[in-house]
Amino acid sequence: MPRAAIFDVDGTLLDSVDLHALAWHEAMVKFGHDVSFEQARSQIGQGGDKLIPHFLTAEAQRDHGSEMEEWRGKRFKSEYLPLVRPFSAVPDLLRRVHDAGLRIAVASSAKKDELEKYLEIAGIADLVDVTTSSDDAKGSKPAPDIFEVALGKLGIGGADAVAVGDTPYDAEAAGKAGIRTIGVLCGGFTEAALWQAGCAEVRPGPATLLACFAGSLLAK
Structure with missing residues (x-):
């Protein structure tokens, strides 16, 4: 796991x-x-x-x-x-991840002050162990910098993490850091684009990922 x-x-x-x-x-x-x-x-x-x-x-x-x-x-x-509003089931998904024994990080191209507001809007500030923003990294996605900083803060290697993102840039950046990616379609990119960028799994969105948690990369 x-x-x-x-x-x-x-x-x-x-x-x-x-x-x-x-x-x-x-x-x-x-x-x-x-x-x-x-x-x-x-x-x-x-x-x-x-x-x-x-x-x-x-x-x-x-x-x-x-x-x-x-x-x-x-x-x-x-x-x-x-x-801005959260997608459905976002806090529930992160609680499920937490209950499964995984630490939780967010890796965003947003600036630090924006990211803090986003976590508040999503209702997940108390569920996140590590945050990484554009202020922490020299280059934004698809450069791996933001994910590499997150791994450093977590104290783990890429093989011990799974990324969840909606764009090809997420998958490319995570892949360069040695991290497998679950792509979600709720951001508007096509399934084909996410597979092509290197996603190991693609789901419609957070609610579906929660419903299918046991069969996802997050649980195996």
Whole structure:
């Protein structure tokens, strides 16, 4: 059995992907970049250090990249954070993981202050043993940094953990850290994309993972 479960947050535990995509789309348009909602959404799951270079030239990044990211952060917190809700059965799933004897970590590309708020919204702050945010890592997903920091805080190797995430970036990052990944479809990526990124198991969402816990990677 694994010794720990490492959860992504946005799109995995919280229904927030569309809201993040809206904030990025609005920021891009405000600063003169023709980036659609759909284009922005396809990159959610990575941090700003990966998302911004995907759409902006090096010159544009130097000129207003930091200002745009700051505007996006303020926009999300003021307009969209109040709308974020957890997916069904999230606290129940984490309690089941805890009762199975696994330690629980979250590994998110969000900033530390955002992550603390997310755990409160999800109702799981008291169930999490270790948190890792973009403030702890040099590179965001699909770089393995965030997962490697989580493993270090847990004091275990990748083979002793299972990651749960909704994007190909989660699976790629976890795989580079030697961690098997359970993909969930609730974040909007296709099942094929999750398998292709290296997921060892794919489930519709947290509630299904809870219902099928005994047959999942978390229990074997």
